[in-house]
Amino acid sequence: MLDEADAHLCPVRALADWINTTAIAKGYIFHKIGSGERPVTKDSPMTSEQFLELFRNNLLDIGIDPSPYGTHSF
Numbered sequence: 334m335l336d337e338a339d340a341h342l343c344p345v346r347a348l349a350d351w352i353n354t355t356a357i358a359k360g361y362i363f364h365k366i367g368s369g370e371r372p373v374t375k376d377s378p379m380t381s382e383q384f385l386e387l388f389r390n391n392l393l394d395i396g397i398d399p400s401p402y403g404t405h406s407f
Contacts (some may be wrong), residue, residue, distance in 0.1 A: 361379070363379040366383060366387070388404070
């Protein structure tokens, strides 16, 4: 875990916050997203294709060309 000054960059803190916020106690950490951009109710994983689409959409949201980025970039 990074120190408090770098908390905004710390992947350990980000994952801990995600698990705490979603209250996930078992199963997949990132669930498949269904219609209406909501997680599906059954315990099914997000596919790499779906993750890549969402990741690239986030890059577009902040004004970055997503074409050179893949899942390895995350």
